[in-house]
Amino acid sequence: MRVIRVGTRKSQLARIQTDSVVATLKASYPGLQFEIIAMSTTGDKILDTALSKIGEKSLFTKELEHALEKNEVDLVVHSLKDLPTVLPPGFTIGAICKRENPHDAVVFHPKFVGKTLETLPEKSVVGTSSLRRAAQLQRKFPHLEFRSIWG
Known part of the structure; x- marks a missing residue:
């Protein structure tokens, strides 16, 4: 039986996404076996610098x-957000899986329980690791201040 080696990052989210992809492949190709090979990437090792600054x-x-x-x-299984706009020569996106829950979560300090981003006080600080998310939120909530965080 042929074994398909599937590369992925070691992060918990990457493993969950890869397990989902492999389950879909197994259902479609029951005659194949799959081996997941997890590895660390440069991004996994940089823990002290905002990725947007790199x-x-x-x-x-x-x-x-x-x-x-x-x-x-x-x-390999990637999050699409991690791929460059133009792929390196010889590579192609073979499939884009059905999107799961696309929503983000907001975690508030206990003193803001019951608040929403709309009702937070002027100049409240919101942390995010995504430049895109910060830009979208800044446009919708100009009364808030956004700072880069990691994790």
């Missing part, structure tokens, strides 16, 4: 792409 788009994909090039894995 500026490199392949922080979470480079090592997985190298594994593909060296034939150490047969396919």
Whole structure:
């Protein structure tokens, strides 16, 4: 029986996403076996700097792409947000899975229980690790201040 080696990051979220992809593949191709190969990426190792300040788009994909090039894995599972706009030569997006829950969560300090982003006091500070999310929120909630956080 052929074994398909699936590359993924070691993070809990990446493993959950990869398990979902592998379950879908197993249902579609019952004659195949799958081996998940988890690895750390540069982005996983940078814990003290906001990713937006680093500026490199392949922080979470480079090592997985190298594994593909060296034939150490047969396919990799990425979050689409981690991919560059233009893929490196020789690579293609083979599938985009059905999107699960697309919503973000907001965690408030206990003194703001019952509040919403709309009703937070002027200049309240909201942390996010996403420049895109900060820009979208700043446009909708100009009374808030947004700061970069990690994790």
